[in-house]
Amino acid sequence: MTAQAEQPAGAAAGGQRRRLPAPSLREAGIIALFALIVFTLPWWLTAIGGYEALATKIAIWAIFALGFDILLGFTGYLSFGHAAFFGVAAYTTGLMFKHVSGDVVLALLVSIVVIAVLAAVLGVLTLRRAGIYFAILTLAFAQMFHAAALSIFQEWTGGDNGLTMSTKPALFGLPMQGLNVFYVVAVLLVIGFVAARQIKRSSLGLMLRAIKENSMRLQYTGVNVWRYKMIAYMISAMYAGVAGSLMVVYEPYVATKFLHWSTSGEVVIMSVIGGVNTLIGPMIGAGFMLYFENVVQAFIGEKWKLILGLIFVLIVVFLPGGFVDGFNRIRRALGIRTKPRRPNVPDAPETMSRYHDSKNTPAQTGSDN
Amino acid sequence: MASQAATRTEPGPAAAAGRAAEMGETLLDVQGVSKSFAGLKALSDINLQVKRGSIHAIIGPNGAGKSTLLNCLIGLLRPDEGSVTFDGRPLVGMQPHKIIQRGIARVFQTPQIFPALSLQENVAIAALAKRDGQFALTPHESLRPGHPMMKEAAYQLERVGLGDMLDMAAQNLSRGDKRRLEMAICLAAHPKLLLLDEPTAGMSRHDTNRTIDLLQKISETGMTKIVIEHDMHVVFSLAERVTVLHQGTIIADGKPEQVRGDPKVEEAYLGGAHE
Numbered sequence: 001m002t003a004q005a006e007q008p009a010g011a012a013a014g015g016q017r018r019r020l021p022a023p024s025l026r027e028a029g030i031i032a033l034f035a036l037i038v039f040t041l042p043w044w045l046t047a048i049g050g051y052e053a054l055a056t057k058i059a060i061w062a063i064f065a066l067g068f069d070i071l072l073g074f075t076g077y078l079s080f081g082h083a084a085f086f087g088v089a090a091y092t093t094g095l096m097f098k099h100v101s102g103d104v105v106l107a108l109l110v111s112i113v114v115i116a117v118l119a120a121v122l123g124v125l126t127l128r129r130a131g132i133y134f135a136i137l138t139l140a141f142a143q144m145f146h147a148a149a150l151s152i153f154q155e156w157t158g159g160d161n162g163l164t165m166s167t168k169p170a171l172f173g174l175p176m177q178g179l180n181v182f183y184v185v186a187v188l189l190v191i192g193f194v195a196a197r198q199i200k201r202s203s204l205g206l207m208l209r210a211i212k213e214n215s216m217r218l219q220y221t222g223v224n225v226w227r228y229k230m231i232a233y234m235i236s237a238m239y240a241g242v243a244g245s246l247m248v249v250y251e252p253y254v255a256t257k258f259l260h261w262s263t264s265g266e267v268v269i270m271s272v273i274g275g276v277n278t279l280i281g282p283m284i285g286a287g288f289m290l291y292f293e294n295v296v297q298a299f300i301g302e303k304w305k306l307i308l309g310l311i312f313v314l315i316v317v318f319l320p321g322g323f324v325d326g327f328n329r330i331r332r333a334l335g336i337r338t339k340p341r342r343p344n345v346p347d348a349p350e351t352m353s354r355y356h357d358s359k360n361t362p363a364q365t366g367s368d369n
Numbered sequence: 370m371a372s373q374a375a376t377r378t379e380p381g382p383a384a385a386a387g388r389a390a391e392m393g394e395t396l397l398d399v400q401g402v403s404k405s406f407a408g409l410k411a412l413s414d415i416n417l418q419v420k421r422g423s424i425h426a427i428i429g430p431n432g433a434g435k436s437t438l439l440n441c442l443i444g445l446l447r448p449d450e451g452s453v454t455f456d457g458r459p460l461v462g463m464q465p466h467k468i469i470q471r472g473i474a475r476v477f478q479t480p481q482i483f484p485a486l487s488l489q490e491n492v493a494i495a496a497l498a499k500r501d502g503q504f505a506l507t508p509h510e511s512l513r514p515g516h517p518m519m520k521e522a523a524y525q526l527e528r529v530g531l532g533d534m535l536d537m538a539a540q541n542l543s544r545g546d547k548r549r550l551e552m553a554i555c556l557a558a559h560p561k562l563l564l565l566d567e568p569t570a571g572m573s574r575h576d577t578n579r580t581i582d583l584l585q586k587i588s589e590t591g592m593t594k595i596v597i598e599h600d601m602h603v604v605f606s607l608a609e610r611v612t613v614l615h616q617g618t619i620i621a622d623g624k625p626e627q628v629r630g631d632p633k634v635e636e637a638y639l640g641g642a643h644e
Contacts, residue, residue, distance in 0.1 A: 198508060198509070198511070199508045201511050202509065202510050202512065203507045203512050204507050204508045204510075206486075206493065206494060206512055207494065209485075209486060210494050213486055214481060214482065218494065219465055219469075220465060220481070221474075221494060221498050222466050222469035222470040222499070222502075223466055223494070224466050224503035224504045228504065
């Protein structure tokens with residue numbers, strides 16, 4: 001039976017691929033569409049009441065949220081301390097601009113190295129625990145950095161006044177002003193998106209999803225779970241670090257707020273309202289949050305935070321899969337067949353019906369031999 | 370298989386003397402393992418030898434220490450005393466994933482699977498762990514259906530009878546099928562020793578018989594197995610040797626027919642949780 005057993009499986013897999021365009025072609029289409037939406041952001045955002053600089057900010061936070069999804073969405077680890085990476089990278093970049101040069105490439109590279117070291121150290125300390133303990137540990141460490149920036153490192157960080165600099169950052173001689181900044185950020189966002197998608201479908205990505213699903217089974221399958229967690233943590237820290245550095249490129253100023261827990265909290269909220277484990281969702285969440293904070297606020301005034309909080313609660317209660325889940329539900333309601341996919345919400349009913357309606361019912365497989 | 374069982378030395382005091390002669394054939398050697406929880410002796414002075422290629426059953430009433438013993442083997446628990454030698458090398462004190470990498474796989478009492486992942490992905494994880502060892506940085510390697518590890522997963526799923534549900538999320542399987550999935554995960558790791566903790570618990574007679582068939586089929590590959598079981602039908606259909614645990618000690622050890630008639634075994638089952 002051994003040689004023949006492989007046949008049906010191989011045939012089924014081949015059949016599935018034939019129905020869709022070739023994977024590389026489909027992937028290229030998705031990336032092209034994504035790049036198009038990102039690069040035209042300044043124009044269509046202006047059309048709906050935003051402004052150019054907001055597009056840059058949204059793209060920066062989208063990078064942050066994208067990396068955060070690799071840790072929270074894939075691996076299932078909720079960090080409440082990613083402000084540490086965002087903030088420390090921002091300070092590193094700021095200090096590079098202020099004391100060394102306005103070279104963006106150099107500042108980014110130095111920041112990435114600093115964040116890699118920092119993430120390795122914090123990872124060793126925090127990844128010993130999971131769940132709520134991990135969240136609390138990351139929060140505690142991030143708040144220590146915030147406190148340090150306001151006390152022992154005050155001379156370097158400028159304390160409450162923030163870090164100011166007179167340098168004009170430049171990339172290969174190109175001054176970082178206006179839309180130039182946006183294009184640099186947009187290119188990095190697209191690269192970050194491509195990388196995250198590749199990780200998701202890779203064997204590394206499968207290991208990360210396995211950690212979220214059942215880390216005990218994974219360990220007792222002979223896998224060093226801790227090392228994979230560390231990799232996920234470090235990758236997401238790098239994204240946060242790049243985002244933090246870009247904030248300083250965008251506006252040569254570092255506020256202590258970058259290290260504050262509310263920065264960590266914002267990226268969590270963005271991820272949840274957008275849709276965890278979808279990559280695209282957290283980025284939509286970032287866009288929504290910043291749009292709300294900067295545009296809608298102008299219309300409804302100070303109570304915007306109250307409204308935002310209400311939206312957050314409603315989404316968590318009624319749409320736990322976030323905007324992406326909502327979008328899929330609308331498509332299903334309109335009768336558009338969505339690509340069958342496993343839900344990111346554990347109790348979503350679609351998979352059950354999908355398989356019990358199809359010919360592959362468990363009952364049928366019970367009659368082998 | 371049958372001839373191997375027949376040539377086995379008798380259990381009891383003679384076992385110690387016979388052990389030296391068996392060394393090369395012994396895959397797993399447990400010596401004087403004890404484990405206590407807060408003063409309660411869960412295992413005391415367990416000695417157990419498992420021959421290469423054999424199916425070895427461990428039976429006993431609830432609370433006899435069967436699962437504790439398996440946990441001590443794979444590093445889920447660390448024995449207070451004693452040694453565990455697998456394939457000629459000591460295991461005690463090693464991290465679980467390293468023990469597993471030596472060539473042990475376990476089917477747990479409650480099926481341990483990756484619920485939201487597809488069946489094929491579930492098994493591919495084990496195939497990857499077999500190929501790459503405990504860790505590999507492979508973000509560049511896309512896992513498409515034609516990937517060798519995905520094909521291996523499909524093959525192993527076919528073996529356990531789940532070959533036509535490759536894309537299904539594991540959480541949607543029935544309990545019996547979840548256990549078969551876990552079996553496929555273990556098979557994809559190509560272990561030298563497979564530990565099965567009540568592989569037929571909660572299964573219908575039909576499913577139980579299918580599981581027995583499957584285990585016998587796997588045996589043809591020469592894989593050694595330790596089966597913990599309550600179901601005597603399973604034990605006597607499969608095992609070449611049976612070890613009976615009661616209150617943390619071995620009260621009988623031998624061929625199934627020897628153990629079946631042992632008065633101490635009957636007493637343990639009647640006095641404790643009756644079958």
